[in-house]
Amino acid sequence: MSSPATTAPTHTLPPPDFSDWLSPILVKELRQGLKTKAFISIFILVQVVMTLLVGMQLLALANGASRGAMVGFDGFFWAFVWIPLLVLMPARGLMAVSDEVKANTLDLVQLTRMSAFRIVLGKWVALVAQSLLLVAAVLPYAVLRYFFGQVNVVDDLSVIAIMVAVSFVFTAFTVALSSAPMVFRIIALVLFLPFMFSVGVGSLFSRGFFFFASASGSGPPVWLIATMVGLYVYLLLEIAATRIAPVSENHSARKRMTALGMAAVANVLAYTMHEDVAGMWFLLCTPIWGWIILEALCEHTVRLPSLYASWTRRGFLGRMAGRVLYPGWATALLFTGILYLAQFNAVYQISVTAGSGLTDLKQMELIVTFVLVYASAICPLPVLLLFPRVRQPIWLYVLIQALFGLLFAIASIVAGTPGVTKEVAYRWLAPFPSSALFAYMEGGTDGTPLDFYFKVTFAVVVILVAYLGFRMFKEFRAISRLEDQSKPETQEAAAPALPQS
């Protein structure tokens, strides 16, 4: 054992490689990723296949083959672009977080100054950087096909651009999945793999659909697609970060602010843009909103005063904002209500723009729908509150909603029997908001929202909201105490100052 004071280092260290401005986790992932057999194999395979394919295609064309005879070559060419981009490279994300957890290395990384989000972001960036390397390797062949293969290079590049964008989202999805328990990963993968393949194949046949549709003004604008790709990637990475972050990191606030921001944009678009654009925005935002609401309603209140300090410092307004943004089901009740109000306003405005005004009946239906949607979202909460120690409340929430779905399915079967009307079959669903919503969406009340069916449903909704409101205010009192404890003077009295190092 040598002491540095007595022995000078005699071994030289490797020369510096990656720059300092790159995230440490990105550097680490690139150092590892670029050396893995998986990446090297995929890279070499793509190169070999591309060389053969394009070479054969060019030879055939040189021998007088027509462009129409090249469809088979095109199919192989694109298959060897989308399989690595949309399947193989994103699939590497499936082990991104789980490998670290299994190898007992995540703890060590988390003890450094890196936040959970920076860790997953670094992993995602490293994977997409490797995907982009593959794309860069394919580009010369696309250019060769343009010069010698009589193909439209703009068409080719637009398809590659779409594939890259989809690959970004798929990779974020697999990184998010890698933070989930094994059972969940398997289920999600079984459901998702066919989707991955269908998107890959679909992008082949829709060749540049989005690009040309946008150029002609008849499809979603490029900025909307780009923004959505960014939002989906962000949300998926936030999901992964939430799972590995310590409870003292408030990820709820970020996600909820994102959801509210998206609702605000929906309103702005509804007032200022064509209803198709606003509608498309709303439609694409819906899964994000749904997931954020689901996570928010299934959260427990965090009993750590430090978590409330940054909001308490902002005074009264900070505390009020905290009532919507702190983690926990109680604040989620308010958050969900505000989000649905914003969504309602956007949908109302889109409907007005599209239909040049709404009839009273349509307005009433819209109100009824949103009230039922809100009630459906919060109705599992009383059951969740009965089991505060459940580790995965999201599963319990989903189970309760599935039971409501089952009730509706039974009612549908009953409604299908001769001599039974939907009105009669669905009547007993009235006390269950989610089942009632399904029935309403299916048209079981003949479009008359204020009949007996809805009187019962609304009575249940009022009782539900009153009960949860009562529990919410009790929870808010506990949050107020935590806010008081989080004040700097309280903290200083409780703990001596940190030593100067």
Next chain:
Amino acid sequence: MDTPSAAPPEIEPPQAAASSPASPAPSPARSIAPPPPLPATLVEVRHLHRVFDNVHAVKDLNFDIHRGQVVGFIGANGAGKTTTMRIMATLDSPTSGMVKVAGVNVMDRPEKVRRLIGWMPDHYGTYSCMTVYEYLDFFARAYGFKRAERRARVEEVMDFADLLVLADRPMNKLSKGMGQRLCFGRMLLPDPEFMILDEPAAGLDPKARLEFKNLVRLLAQRGKTLFISSHILSELGEMCDTLLFIDGGKLVYHGAAETLRRGAGRASNGDSQLMVDITVLGKVEELHLWAGMNPGWSLVEQRRDGARLAVASDDLNLLAAGLKKMVNEGIPVVEFHREVRRLEDAFVDMLKKQ
């Protein structure tokens, strides 16, 4: 025996604590008032409980760790050592109770605590396709070191942990001892004030154990506070100022190793006593009689060629006087041995008494 809640003897906080081997040179003295002395207690653990489903892994732990101490944390497998250490390292949450490091609650402000601690887990994970240097460079980046400073830091730590010769070796091809040195080096990168080491010497060969002990000694000399767990008592007894014994999630002893050795040798009434092993040339019966007739001496165990006797005092002068009297009275003593109890025996005796 010391009670679990009893505070260990006060120690002086390190005056002008020397910088760690890898820490940057101290800045020149400035004409400002010296900072106030740091509080002696670095870590406070109060009423700590941790329950996993139906397993109560940690039960009402209370202890303090003072600055500059090397503390051994001992217990059988499953006693709750790792759980306690993970909570102290901000990696787990207690069911109830509190841990403070330098006055900061580990649950409340983990990010502040993390700047003060180094953590060496019992099983450190390896990364594939990564060399020893790349591993340390990654963590140095993650701790915020930049450019030349990072390189110098990594080099110093590698030199201190004797890793320079392994710089280009893939980290998943290291032996257990090399791997532990690498993990130790990683822990030193941010120059932590308080280091938590979970079973650091487990699985090491004798040479690697010796090297590890030397590393611990070097850090202790530089005023660092170390909290080391093990289920091998002898190796901790030599390194640590203070020992904490945990059994079934409960703290059963908190004090110095020497105190434990002596404490465990107390008579049933709680008085101090020494154990001696005497071999005589014939006249065994006379020795047994002598022990029965002389006040302060008692026969513990008869043997064919001698006896094991207890002296009701830990005063070595009284022991010497007793032996002299024994020889003067014609007992043919050919061999005398004062028993120094092994920590393992002391621990087992203590558990029996519990």
